[in-house]
Amino acid sequence: MKAVAIVGKKKSGKTTLGLALVQYFTDKGLKVGVIKHSHHGFDEEEGTDTQQYKQIATSVAAYSPSQSFVSWSKEKPLQDLIPLLDADVIVMEGGNKIGWMPRIITVREDDDDKEFFPELALAQIPACTKDNPPSSEEIERLAKLVMEKGFLLPGLNCGACGREFCRDFAADINAGKATLNGCKSTFGKMDVTCNDMPLALNPFVADMLSAGISGMLSQLKGYVPGDLKITIKTGS
Numbered sequence: 001m002k003a004v005a006i007v008g009k010k011k012s013g014k015t016t017l018g019l020a021l022v023q024y025f026t027d028k029g030l031k032v033g034v035i036k037h038s039h040h041g042f043d044e045e046e047g048t049d050t051q052q053y054k055q056i057a058t059s060v061a062a063y064s065p066s067q068s069f070v071s072w073s074k075e076k077p078l079q080d081l082i083p084l085l086d087a088d089v090i091v092m093e094g095g096n097k098i099g100w101m102p103r104i105i106t107v108r109e110d111d112d113d114k115e116f117f118p119e120l121a122l123a124q125i126p127a128c129t130k131d132n133p134p135s136s137e138e139i140e141r142l143a144k145l146v147m148e149k150g151f152l153l154p155g156l157n158c159g160a161c162g163r164e165f166c167r168d169f170a171a172d173i174n175a176g177k178a179t180l181n182g183c184k185s186t187f188g189k190m191d192v193t194c195n196d197m198p199l200a201l202n203p204f205v206a207d208m209l210s211a212g213i214s215g216m217l218s219q220l221k222g223y224v225p226g227d228l229k230i231t232i233k234t235g236s
């Protein structure tokens with residue numbers, strides 16, 4: 001999965017750039033998931049049915065022929081939300097502290113990019129507005145960068161790659177000093193998928209599980225050492 005964050009100061013054109021990139025990828029036939037981070041919650045028209053339920057319920061799901069969504073009344077870990085997106089490309093607006101994917105920084109002044117971790121940047125572009133958006137050539141250039149160099153790390157900060165934080169490993173990937181398969185939580189001894197989406201596994205947990213499962217299965221008739229594939233059917 002390709003992923004990129006768009007970060008920058010307020011009114012630097014993050015949404016303008018995000019919308020243009022999402023439109024570009026959608027026109028190319030890709031499934032695009034958008035993550036929007038806000039420190040202040042999300043505005044919704046007062047008094048609608050769903051808004052009234054949301055105020056008092058733990059979670060609300062709604063579906064209609066044209067739209068479906070689930071809303072929780074608390075912050076959820078991003079790792080829980082991403083698998084729900086079912087996307088080829090993820091475009092995240094905001095989330096400066098999330099260092100598990102590279103970013104495009106929209107720069108309002110010459111030197112205001114430092115707080116946005118420029119070592120994670122695929123590109124920095126000048127601030128833009130709805131009335132003065134980036135050119136279509138610029139959007140194409142940025143979209144190609146995302147398809148070539150965009151990535152998503154699990155965000156477990158487990159340290160198994162030799163870096164304390166995923167953000168340090170992401171910076172090394174961005175600088176060409178590491179590759180994605182150095183992430184031991186994604187490319188470790190054990191792969192677990194849920195509804196065809198890979199789940200990140202802490203290497204310590206993966207080692208325990210693989211040793212335990214291999215030990216149990218080795219007692220069964222027909223067991224031959226090698227790669228194992230187990231499917232647990234929990235659906236109806």
Ligand code: SF4
Nearest residue numbers: 158159161166183184
């Ligand atoms: S191994 Fe993967 S999940 Fe663990 S810190 Fe490194 S990049 Fe993050």
